[in-house]
Amino acid sequence: GEDVEQSLFLSVREGDSSVINCTYTDSSSTYLYWYKQEPGAGLQLLTYIFSNMDMKQDQRLTVLLNKKDKHLSLRIADTQTGDSAIYFCAGTGNTGKLIFGQGTTLQVKP
């Protein structure tokens, strides 16, 4: 089945760019997703990319997909303190069910 891996922690300074990385094993995922979890809250869909795309940009967010290496990244430009949260990548694999990574805690220092 699908396995999704992320590093657990990233610390950046306010105004810098953040890059959160994710690797996955099942190349049959139709979509790959990024979710954001703020303290004390559930997950919210941040952005997603269709598997036949290499890149998707949405305001300060850029998603890059390298299908050959099964690598997904989320870049946040001009990171703000309000971006501090846990970020989860997820894929559906061939079962259609969402499989989540471990989550990356992003700490933004003023």
Added chain:
Amino acid sequence: DVKVTQSSRYLVKRTGEKVFLECVQDMDHENMFWYRQDPGLGLRLIYFSYDVKMKEKGDIPEGYSVSREKKERFSLILESASTNQTSMYLCASSLPGRSSGNTIYFGEGSWLTVV
């Protein structure tokens, strides 16, 4: 604007107690899910349901059961709570299909402590 509601945010239960976690969604979604979230492990799927009275085991169903008598309500049951079930439990709902991740909504989570 609340879409997925988990009735209890914080619970403390004793070992061996029966625990019910309730979840209600108002979006008429077919799919409903229960996950548990633990630091360093991410979200792990316990059970999901794709229709009323239908259920399927997720990755970690042991020690849990579920009930879906109505489309909008999905209950997670711990028959005999144990300390290793101390965790945050997240309920979610979505439309069916391979793009379900685009339509999934999560509740705010239920923090369960078993002592």
